[in-house]
Amino acid sequence: MDRTLLAAEIDRTCRLHGSFTLRSGQVATEYFDKYRFEAQPTLLRAVAQEMVPLLPPKTEVLGGLELGGVPLATMVSSLTGLPTLFVRKQAKEYGTRRLAEGGDPRGRHVTLIEDVVTTGGAVRAAVLALRELGARVDVVVCAIDRSGVTDGPLTDIGLQTRALFTKADLDRV
Known part of the structure; x- marks a missing residue:
């Protein structure tokens, strides 16, 4: 699918208007409901195909963040063909008690996959936790970066944000 058409389809499918409290506590008048494109197989595949070129060449493992990053990852x-870790918001308190399911991130280059980044709070927590487990994490690839920050909101922890679309991109369609 053409990138401009994909942006228009994402915007048409996902952008909601109203009053929404974001994970960060911020209140927004519009919201990108990523589950609306992630639940559509054709649209999910189109987004994922466009995310592939954004992956750093050194990526050994993808890290899908709970919950919206998991279908994308x-x-x-x-x-x-890259393996995937499913990264929880916090380690579960039963069973394996793991933060990341699907393999051991220690010593591996993990590229995080996220749906929408605004302040980067969930990504920040996941990066710090994965680094504590010995993973090398320096890039997050997201479908939509609505932060409005040129380099992304996570440069202070040495994390580069690579977005398929920014909010500005979607505003133009």
């Missing part, structure tokens, strides 16, 4: 994994 799974689809990108299917397209690239």
